[in-house]
Structures are given as structure tokens and as C-alpha cells.
Amino acid sequence: MYKCVGIEDMLKQQQSPVRMEMKKKKKISSFKKDEKSVGVDEQVLDLSGMSLEILPVVISPSLNITLVTTLDLSSNFLQSIPESLTARLLNVAVLDIHSNELKSLPNSIGCLSKLKVLNVSGNHLQSLPRTIENCRSLEELNANFNMLIRLPDTMGFELNNLKKLTVNSNKLVLLPSSTSHLTNLRILDARLNCLRSLPDDLENLINLEILNVSQNFQYLTTIPYSVGLLLSLVELDVSYNKITTLPNSIGCLGKLQKLSVEGNPLVSPPMEVVEQGLEKLKVYLRQMINGQHKSSVKKSWAAKLKRYSTFSRANVNGNINYQQKEGYIIPNYNRIEVLASPNYVHKQKGSPTFMGMFSPRRIFSPKSYFTR
Numbered sequence: 001m002y003k004c005v006g007i008e009d010m011l012k013q014q015q016s017p018v019r020m021e022m023k024k025k026k027k028i029s030s031f032k033k034d035e036k037s038v039g040v041d042e043q044v045l046d047l048s049g050m051s052l053e054i055l056p057v058v059i060s061p062s063l064n065i066t067l068v069t070t071l072d073l074s075s076n077f078l079q080s081i082p083e084s085l086t087a088r089l090l091n092v093a094v095l096d097i098h099s100n101e102l103k104s105l106p107n108s109i110g111c112l113s114k115l116k117v118l119n120v121s122g123n124h125l126q127s128l129p130r131t132i133e134n135c136r137s138l139e140e141l142n143a144n145f146n147m148l149i150r151l152p153d154t155m156g157f158e159l160n161n162l163k164k165l166t167v168n169s170n171k172l173v174l175l176p177s178s179t180s181h182l183t184n185l186r187i188l189d190a191r192l193n194c195l196r197s198l199p200d201d202l203e204n205l206i207n208l209e210i211l212n213v214s215q216n217f218q219y220l221t222t223i224p225y226s227v228g229l230l231l232s233l234v235e236l237d238v239s240y241n242k243i244t245t246l247p248n249s250i251g252c253l254g255k256l257q258k259l260s261v262e263g264n265p266l267v268s269p270p271m272e273v274v275e276q277g278l279e280k281l282k283v284y285l286r287q288m289i290n291g292q293h294k295s296s297v298k299k300s301w302a303a304k305l306k307r308y309s310t311f312s313r314a315n316v317n318g319n320i321n322y323q324q325k326e327g328y329i330i331p332n333y334n335r336i337e338v339l340a341s342p343n344y345v346h347k348q349k350g351s352p353t354f355m356g357m358f359s360p361r362r363i364f365s366p367k368s369y370f371t372r
Contacts, residue, residue, distance in 0.1 A: 044070040052076040055085060070094040077101055083108045098122045110134035121145050133158035140164040148172055156181040168192050180204045188212070191237070194219045203229035212237040214260065225249050239263045251285025
């Protein structure tokens, strides 16, 4: 009499690759008809959380991988993805390989012309292949918790459909200048990196709603003026950086509902203004644009010289006298027009050359004037 062995018993008795093959079959969903599009079949291949180290053991040639639209390889121990496998995923729209041990992605990922969602978070990636810019249907890219030093320079020129870019918790120093060409981008999360600056022409991100560049700590010291031209922006988080001045243009963000600036050594606007709330802050910044607030910056050197009568009309006879003010001895030098006056020139032996040294033509001419 034969004993009927169930799937669970087989999984307990047999080791890989049979165990993985059985589990794979169990996890492959049946074909489902897409109600929104006629004649399109969907197949989900879920191999997540199976402690896989390599893929060829599981994915056999008998499986028609070209029909898979969602491939989940997350939470395994994969160190690489075969180039040949990626090239066969012609219809995949969702590729989830987060929480593995990947150090690189295959260049053939550029073949995934229908890919819309790519999750590579929680790996050891130092860069993304440049071919990723060929995934022109991509709408969401999650590369959080990696070791990314840079992003492909030209990715922003090609990924025109990208709506969500999250690259937090990496080692990025700069965002590529092409980022400003992601006109459909709605969420940009670049916190917990080593960003030194942001692209200058961010105003092109006309659909951006959430911008988070917080916790770049001692690296990020300035925010470009173009941030205030992101007319769709709803949330802006620049907290825990080294920013001393917020651009006045932020006052023009009519849709902005949340602004986080804590943890910065802000000088302008003053913290007492920030503490009054977002609306009061925006009013203050708009008034700064219109020049309705006096700057708290220290007086310039010219103002200090005027304070000490350095350019006063006193002593027009050309003599240099000294005055003592606030403990300093300050010479009363003459104004330029006094030095160029006929009386002063006469005292300098009537030299016309001396007078010419202070002519407007000489003072404001290019350097070549003096070499004639």
C-alpha cells in the first residue's frame, strides 16, 4: 500500500533543488485576465524569503519566464542576478529584489522596456548601471539603504516617466544635474546622504510635491533659490544640515504645507520668525524679497569708514590729521574729488600728470589703459 505524500511532507524530506522547485510551483500564481486591457495575461513569480543564494537552481528553462509580469526575489541571499535571466524578462513590470546581498545589477536591466517599479533597496550597490536609462517606462525607483556613491549622469534625460525616486541612506555626494529633467517626478527622497549641494535648475520639476534632503548633516550648507520655484511642492524637509540661510523664494510656495528646518544653524530668517509657523515665515520671506525688512548683516567696510569720517569733507586743504574715536586713531584721508581739485593739484607742484591719475577715464578704464 502506497502512502500518499503531501507537498509539506516532501518539503521536509527533500533538500534543494527539489524543495525549491516545489515551493516555486506553489508560489506561482495562476494566469489572471487584466480587466483594463484585453488580451494581456499576468503572471506573478514570488520567490521571496526562500534563503536563495543563486537563481538558476530555481528558475528552470521549462518555465516561460517571458510571461512573468511581477518578479519578487526579495529577502534572500542573492549576490548577483544573471544577465541571461534579466534579458528574458521581456514583460516584467515589477521587479523587487530588495534585502539581498547584491553588489551590482546586470547591464541587461536596460532590456526591461516595460518595467515600471524597481526596488533594489537593502543591498550593497555602489552604483546603478547606466543602461537603466533605457527603462523608459520606469515610474518608481527605490534604491534606499545601499552604498551608492553616484547615480548615472544622464538618467534624468531618459526616465521621463519617473514619478518617485528614493535614494535615502546612501553615500551620494551629488545628484546628477540631469535630475532637473525629471518633469514628472513627484517624490524625491535623498536624506541621509553626503550631499554637498543640489542642482541649480530644480524649477523644471514642475510636478514635484515632496522634497526631502534632510540629515546630510555637515555636508549640505545651502539650498538653491530654484527650490522656491517648485510651484507644486507640498512638503519640504531640509532639517539637520548646516544651512544658515533659506532662500527668500520659499515664501512664494503657495502649496507648501509642511516645512522642516530644525537642526540647522539658521541666521536668515531668524529662528524667532521660524517659530511663529509656516505662514508667518512665508510672509516674512516675501517681505524680504520686496525689501521690507532690514538686513541683519553687519555694516559693510564702506559704512565703517564713513562712520570714522575717513571720507569726510573735513581737512579739504589736503593735510592729514588724526582723530581718536572709540580707542582707535583714525587718519582723516581726503575724498577723491578733493585730491583731484585744482587747489590740491597746485600744491602738488601743478603736475597735470598727477591730476590725470584721478580722472574718471583712468579710474574706470580697463587694465589696458595703464599699459599704453
